[in-house]
Amino acid sequence: MGTCLKGVMNGYEILAAAFLALHLLWIVWVIAGVVVTRGRLALAAVHVASLLFGIMIETGPWPCPLTLAEQWAQEKAGITPYQEGFIIHYLEALVYPDVPQEWLTRGAVAVCLALLGVYGRRWWIWRRGRAVVRRD
Secondary structure: OOOOEOOEOOHHHHHHHHHHHHHHHHHHHHHHHHHHOOOOHHHHHHHHHHHHHHHHHHHOOOOOHHHHHHHHHHHHOOOOOOOOOHHHHHHHHHOOOOOOHHHHHHHHHHHHHHHHHHHHHHHHHHHHHHHHHHHO
16 A cells, blocks of 8 residues: 555554445445345345435535545555545546546446336335235
């Protein structure tokens, strides 16, 4: 990462790496959580809340708390923290070097909205199934 003494990371570098790992896990949860929530109402509610939070952070004026935590730990470790959001910093540099930041933000929001659509469809099917059972 940054200023390693004899190849050993200091505590803040470890903390920054932990925040990075947590951030990656969060993104995996937001994208793939729909797979593990089928038939689990409480977990689905948490995932829907996660999707709404993701949309709010991507479109609103608020920075992501995990980005702030990672940047804080990087600064304490003597590493120059990045200034843009997590997705922009890592994905743009790694995968989409010539894609405007706005496109990445719109893409992230589109993924969240599509996943909310999956929940909408599940709810619609569930409601339809209950209506059929009541008629019998």
